[in-house]
Amino acid sequence: NAGVTQTPKFRILKIGQSMTLQCAQDMNHNYMYWYRQDPGMGLKLIYYSVGAGITDKGEVPNGYNVSRSTTEDFPLRLELAAPSQTSVYFCASNPQGKYSNQPQHFGDGTRLSIL
Amino acid sequence: KQEVTQIPAALSVPEGENLVLNCSFTDSAIYNLQWFRQDPGKGLTSLLLIQSSQREQTSGRLNASLDKSSGRSTLYIAASQPGDSATYLCAVYTNAGKSTFGDGTTLTVKP
Numbered sequence: 001n002a003g004v005t006q007t008p009k010f011r012i013l014k015i016g017q018s019m020t021l022q023c024a025q026d027m028n029h030n031y032m033y034w035y036r037q038d039p040g041m042g043l044k045l046i047y048y049s050v051g052a053g054i055t056d057k058g059e060v061p062n063g064y065n066v067s068r069s070t071t072e073d074f075p076l077r078l079e080l081a082a083p084s085q086t087s088v089y090f091c092a093s094n095p096q097g098k099y100s101n102q103p104q105h106f107g108d109g110t111r112l113s114i115l
Numbered sequence: 116k117q118e119v120t121q122i123p124a125a126l127s128v129p130e131g132e133n134l135v136l137n138c139s140f141t142d143s144a145i146y147n148l149q150w151f152r153q154d155p156g157k158g159l160t161s162l163l164l165i166q167s168s169q170r171e172q173t174s175g176r177l178n179a180s181l182d183k184s185s186g187r188s189t190l191y192i193a194a195s196q197p198g199d200s201a202t203y204l205c206a207v208y209t210n211a212g213k214s215t216f217g218d219g220t221t222l223t224v225k226p
Contacts, residue, residue: 004158033214042119042204042216043159058213090158103149103161104214 002026006091006107013081013114021076021110023091031094032074033104034058034066036087043090049074081114088112117142119207121217128195129225136190136220138205143183146210150179150190153202153219162203163190195224 007022025032030051035043035058045058049068063085065077074093078085088111092104118141128134138148147166151159163172163179165188171180178191188205202219 035216040218042121042218043206043214044216045214048213059215092159103164104159106151106158106160108158109156 004091004093004105004107006089006110008110009108010111011113013078013112015081015083015114017081018077018079019081021078021089021091021112023074023076023107024072025074025091025093025105026072027093027095027105028071029093029095029105030071032068033092034064034074034076035090035092036060036085037090037109038087046076046089078112083114086112086114117207117209117215119205119215119217121203121205121220123220124218125221125223127223127225130195130197132195132224133191133193134195134222136192136203136205136222138188138190138217140186140188140207140215142207143186144209145183145207148179148181148188148205148207150177150188151204151206153204155201159204192222195222197224197226200224 004025033048034046037043044060047066049055088109090109091107094104120139122137149164150162165172165181176193181188202221204219206216208214
């Protein structure tokens with residue numbers, strides 16, 4: 001059981017470039033989330049999705065876009081990368097979500113540097 | 116806006132000690148609270164989840180309590196071991212699926 005898989009693990013981008021961070025889960029979870037974690041800090045919610053075709057903004061959505069065309073995949077798109085987006089990005093999922101008391105499962109993260 | 120604070124930011128103890136990590140939150144309208152462990156360079160692993168209607172949860176040497184009315188949770192670790200060294204994060208969740216994380220407590224257990 002792979003759980004939550006994030007690719008790539010590391011990436012260096014130049015200012016102004018764009019890229020997509022991939023996230024896939026094989027647990028048939030409805031809810032999926034994208035967080036960023038800056039050094040020494042907790043996680044901040046970027047976007048989340050309650051199911052295929054439905055997404056919503058979290059605390060820090062500016063500069064990012066998401067899509068959820070399938071239950072399994074929840075890619076995060078960075079347009080016009082900026083140094084402030086240098087961070088570690090985590091994807092997570094859990095079943096049912098709104099009325100679920102099941103814990104979140106996290107991927108191992110993508111370490112992104114914008115230079 | 117929900118805010119989550121974890122105290123202390125860092126803690127160093129000798130092996131075998133019992134210890135308590137603290138988490139406080141400003142809005143008591145939560146659905147549940149989770150404690151996570153994060154090892155360096157890794158993702159988060161869920162340790163305990165406490166529903167808003169519960170007072171505590173236990174798993175092995177870990178015990179988490181929740182006092183929703185006062186906006187506090189504690190994670191108690193009994194008989195600490197060097198392998199417990201990690202960063203511990205608490206997070207509160209609303210029933211809309213949104214979450215707010217604390218900045219974590221970095222624990223070092225010395226042999």
